[in-house]
Amino acid sequence: MGKLVNKSISRFSVIILCILMGCSAARLPLRDKTGLPPKREFRGAWIQTVYQDEYKSMNPEQMQAEFVSKLNLLQACGINAVILQVRPEADAFYKSELEPWSRFFTGTQGLAPEGEFDLMQFVIEECHKRNMEFHAWLNPYRAGAAGSRVFADSHIIHQYPGRFLKYNNQIVFDPGQPQNRRFICSVVKDIVSRYDVDAIHIDDYFYPYPVAGLPFPDDRSFEQYGLKQGYTKETRGDWRRENVNRLIEELSHTIHQTKPWVRFGISPFGIYRNKKSTPDGSGSQTNGLQNYDDLYADVLYWLKQGWIDYTVPQLYWEIGHASADYETLINWWDANAYERHLYIGQDVDRTMKAGQLTSKMQYERQLPHINGNCFWPANEIIRNNKGVVDSLKGHYHRYPALLPAYTYLYRRLPEEVKNLQAERTPEGLRLHWNAGLNPENPRSAHYFVIYRFEKKEKIDINNPVHIVAITKKTSYLLENEKEGEFRYVVTAVDRFHNESRKGVRIKIKT
Secondary structure, eight states: OOOOOOOOOOHHHHHHHHHHHTOOTTSOOOSSTTOOOOSBOEEEEEEOOTTOOSGGGOOHHHHHHHHHHHHHHHHHTTOOEEEEEEESSSOBSSOOSSSOBOHHHHSSTTOOOGGGOOHHHHHHHHHHHTTOEEEEEEOSSEEEOTTOOOOOTTSHHHHOGGGEEEETTEEEEOTTOHHHHHHHHHHHHHHHHHSOOSEEEEOSOSSOOOBTTBOOOOHHHIIIIITTTTOOGGGHHHHHHHHHHHHHHHHHHHHHHHOTTOEEEEOOBSOSOBGGGOTTSOSBSOOSOOIIIIIOOOHHHHHHHTOOSEEOOBOOSOTTOSSSOHHHHHHHHHTTOTTSEEOEEEEHHHHHHHTOHHHHHHHHHHSTTOOEEEEEOHHHHHTTGGGHHHHIIIIITSSOOBOOOOTTTOOOOOOOOEEEEEEEETTEEEEEEEOOOOTTOTTSOOEEEEEEEETTSOOOTTOGGGEEEEESSSEEEOOSOOSSEEEEEEEEEOTTOOBOSSOEEEEEEO
16 A cells, blocks of 8 residues: 655644544544434455465465454454455456466465465455455556566566566556556456456556656657657656556446446545645645656546546545644545545554544544545454454444445435245244345345334434344344334345335334
8 A cells, every 4th residue: 555654643633633523432423413323334444465475374274264254353343345455466366367376375476276266256255245345456557566576477477578667676567558558457357247346446556656766667658659649758747647547447447337336446645736736726735745746646537537436545644744634634535525435544553553543533424525434454453453443343333334325326226125024933033025136237136224123213214223234135033132012124225335215114022
């Protein structure tokens, strides 16, 4: 993920923010004046594989057990979307005819795991069992991370060595060559076509992070393509941005034409542009590396064009940071959401060390265009860094949350469930219902939400406190229920996360 600016915390800013927002570690943060916790919120976690040595020492059974354990804990913490890095350097954590198995998976690039175990397929199935989304995380241009020089015979670099460049001890696809865009799109189309992914996710690595005094060596492709397209040495940066623009546009079309319900998400570095770099002063009041000028990633242009479905800026800094203040940046991104979903990338370790989880969660939930968070990395949650698990389970994710609905992709509501009944079984009282399940139709019911209300309690399905379960099954065992008379409501939700309007009700005396 993105490079970080040196730490510098203003404790005064943290104290003032808490006074203004009524922070309390024991208080459930609220989204709005209704006093309700959020019913819809993206609660993601990144699971990285690059530079992770743990997997190559595991056999498939051990790896399965490892991921089941991770997903169980993340689910218990309220995480509803997992972003797994499946293509760290033009290789694969899944079975691919286009790229070799990853060295971070088996220890040697191109070496197949035992039984050709497909980790991505396994994690997709396990996520969906838990009604968690699976986002396939790819690094588009990176072919060899720092120090990587041994490529499998099947790696594309052997077939087309002239399409790659070396920079700062890395090997990358040359973004200026159109053939590379076509190849990257073919990889994405292969994943979307063959796997039941919910989204394709790209992080902050576009053109490589610049090194002072070390120019990016794309003279050849600039002369071959840039000059012929009318660019000059003075506008070379515009040409580089246009190369990335074309990749994002083509990826968007590839994904949405293959499966319209699969979304395209970008997790850019946290600063788009510094205010001092923009003639109109539209940048943020920050002082750090910039997407637009340094990585040639014009994220706002992609949003304006409607090419991406969600953005997760990596706001890894602290509230009060001298160069990149979290509060300044979250407000800037909130003001530039452009009617697409906006989630905030949170650095677990830095946030917990600064004691700012409460402040950040409360601040995020008060802003109108932000729809949730993604936590970096998932392993810091799994390690329970400074009690983050307890905070998520007990406070910020105490109640379940549905994913925000992608209404601009499709806004009609699914049909209500039918024939909701309660049946006494040897296991106990079970609810069951009928629904038109069709995996090939993203507009049909994809999962269901079960709500419970006391006998005289007002039925309000906007209040997540009443959510008993979120399930893909058409039945639910009422375990550990209180004695008394209750009303249950079951709603249907489609692949775009649109929920049926009222749900179907049933009265039950337990």
